[in-house]
Amino acid sequence: ATCISITEGSCVDVAELDAASESGVDNVRDHIVATTEYQPMMCRFKIFIIDEVHDLSRQAFDALLKTIEEPPAHVVFILATTDYGKVPPTIRARCQKLEFHLASMGDLIKRLTHVAESEGFVIEPSAMTAIARLADGGYRDALTLLEQAMLTTDGTLTLPHVYDHLGLILDETVDELLFAIKAGDLVQLMNILDSIF
Numbered sequence: 001a002t003c004i005s006i007t008e009g010s011c012v013d014v015a016e017l018d019a020a021s022e023s024g025v026d027n028v029r030d031h032i033v034a035t036t037e038y039q040p041m042m043c044r045f046k047i048f049i050i051d052e053v054h055d056l057s058r059q060a061f062d063a064l065l066k067t068i069e070e071p072p073a074h075v076v077f078i079l080a081t082t083d084y085g086k087v088p089p090t091i092r093a094r095c096q097k098l099e100f101h102l103a104s105m106g107d108l109i110k111r112l113t114h115v116a117e118s119e120g121f122v123i124e125p126s127a128m129t130a131i132a133r134l135a136d137g138g139y140r141d142a143l144t145l146l147e148q149a150m151l152t153t154d155g156t157l158t159l160p161h162v163y164d165h166l167g168l169i170l171d172e173t174v175d176e177l178l179f180a181i182k183a184g185d186l187v188q189l190m191n192i193l194d195s196i197f
Contacts, residue, residue: 002043013043019055028060033067036075045076053079054086061088068094102137105129111139112146116157121150123157130162169196 005011017031032048040046050056056064068077068091079095081087103111109132116123131149135142145166149157152165163170173196180189 005042011042013040013045014047014049016049016051019050019052019060028056028063033063036067036072039074045074047076047078049078049080051080052082053091054081054083061091065090065094103135103139103142104137105132108132108135108137108139108142112142115143115146116150119150121157122155124159126159127157127162130159134166134168 002011006014015031015035017028032050036046036048038046050064065088067075071077077095079087079091084092084097109128112128112132113123116128127149131145132142134145149162149165153161160170162168173192177189177192177196180192
């Protein structure tokens with residue numbers, strides 16, 4: 001029941017603060033510091049997730065530090081950041097650091113295949129590989145690209161459709177372009193560029 005309520009966003013003991021949009025000291029005081037004194041209602045711990053924590057203002061970090069220095073036993077902070085260097089050393093020294101690494105191509109393709117099959121879509125393996133490669137190791141980016149491509153196709157999702165939808169150039173066209181440059185063939189070069197445009 002706890003996992004379901006957290007997933008649905010209805011768990012009163014799990015709070016999230018997006019520091020990118022709520023970076024001020026008042027947001028930290030109102031959302032976090034003021035509520036840490038209360039015991040959890042349903043869960044064993046009160047969880048505070050601060051996304052993009054590096055975007056907090058200096059005053060907000062100072063307010064947060066006072067709570068993190070001596071956190072109540074029933075409170076857990078999860079500070080997520082894509083720029084670890086911007087988090088003050090005083091905060092970093094009081095945290096356990098867990099690094100999340102980029103997904104492998106194989107893992108992304110496996111996940112994308114699962115999603116496509118669950119949605120009843122037929123996708124060419126080459127199209128799936130292209131989407132996974134474009135995601136650059138990010139699951140969220142891969143799923144977003146897949147969703148965008150699936151929304152714009154009526155049948156089987158093909159590699160040309162993925163490239164066309166995302167505004168990319170086929171590898172063969174890039175090769176032709178490079179060969180034309182190498183050969184100094186201006187007419188061919190202009191024809192290829194014209195077809196791309």
